[in-house]
Amino acid sequence: MTRTVAELSARLAAHAVDERRQITGHVPDVPGRGQTLTPVLVLDDHDEQRASGRVSFGRYYLGGNGAVHGGAIPLVFDDLMGRLANTGARKPSRTAYLKVDYRSITPIEQELRVTTWFESEQGRKRLLHGTLHHGDRLCAEAQGLFVELKPGQP
Numbered sequence: 001m002t003r004t005v006a007e008l009s010a011r012l013a014a015h016a017v018d019e020r021r022q023i024t025g026h027v028p029d030v031p032g033r034g035q036t037l038t039p040v041l042v043l044d045d046h047d048e049q050r051a052s053g054r055v056s057f058g059r060y061y062l063g064g065n066g067a068v069h070g071g072a073i074p075l076v077f078d079d080l081m082g083r084l085a086n087t088g089a090r091k092p093s094r095t096a097y098l099k100v101d102y103r104s105i106t107p108i109e110q111e112l113r114v115t116t117w118f119e120s121e122q123g124r125k126r127l128l129h130g131t132l133h134h135g136d137r138l139c140a141e142a143q144g145l146f147v148e149l150k151p152g153q154p
C-alpha cells in the first residue's frame with residue numbers, strides 16, 4: 001500500500017504546477033473552494049462585515065471521545081475570518097494572531113454553525129470575532145487580528 005502511494009506520488013510529481021495554477025483552494029464554485037485541509041464549509045450569508053455558514057468535521061478530524069481535534073477548530077476560524085478580512089476593496093491582510101476559547105465539546109459528524117464578523121478596523125489592523133455553535137450550544141469562539149500587508153510584503 002505504502003509503495004503504491006509512493007509510486008503514484010512520483011508519477012504525479014511530473015504534473016506539479018505552481019501555486020497560482022493549483023486546484024486545491026482555487027475552485028470558487030465548490031464549498032470550501034476545494035481546500036482539502038479544512039473541512040467543507042458552506043457559506044450561507046456573507047457581506048463585507050459578517051459571514052456565516054455550516055461546517056461538519058468528519059472522522060478525519062477526530063480528537064477523541066467523539067470530539068473534534070483541538071487543532072482543527074482554529075483552521076475553520078482562520079479560513080473564514082481570513083476570507084472575510086480580505087473582502088471588498090480591502091487590501092490583502094494576514095493573520096497576526098488567532099486566539100481560540102474552547103467553551104464545550106465540538107462533536108464530529110454534526111452540522112455546526114460558524115459565524116465571524118468585524119469588531120474593528122483601525123489603520124492596517126482588522127480585528128475579527130468568531131463563534132462555532134452546535135445548535136444553541138457555543139462550542140468555541142475566537143478573536144483574530146489581521147494586519148494589512150505593506151506593498152511588496154510577502
Ligand SMILES: CC(C)(COP(=O)(O)OP(=O)(O)OC[C@H]1O[C@@H](n2cnc3c(N)ncnc32)[C@H](O)[C@@H]1OP(=O)(O)O)[C@@H](O)C(=O)NCCC(=O)NCCSC(=O)Cc1ccccc1
Pocket residue numbers: 078079080081082083086093094095096097123124125145147148149150153
Ligand atoms: C504582516 C504581519 C502579520 C505583521 O507584520 P508587519 O507588517 O511588520 O506589521 P507591524 O509590526 O508593523 O504591525 C502593524 C500593527 O499590527 C500590530 N501587530 C502585529 N502583529 C501583532 C500581534 N501578533 N499581536 C498584536 N499586535 C500585532 C502592531 O503592534 C502594529 O500596531 P500599531 O500600528 O503599532 O498599533 C507579519 O507579522 C506576518 O507576515 N506574519 C506572518 C503572518 C502569517 O503567515 N499568517 C498566517 C497565514 S495568513 C492566513 O492564514 C489568513 C488567510 C486565511 C484564509 C484565506 C485568506 C487569508
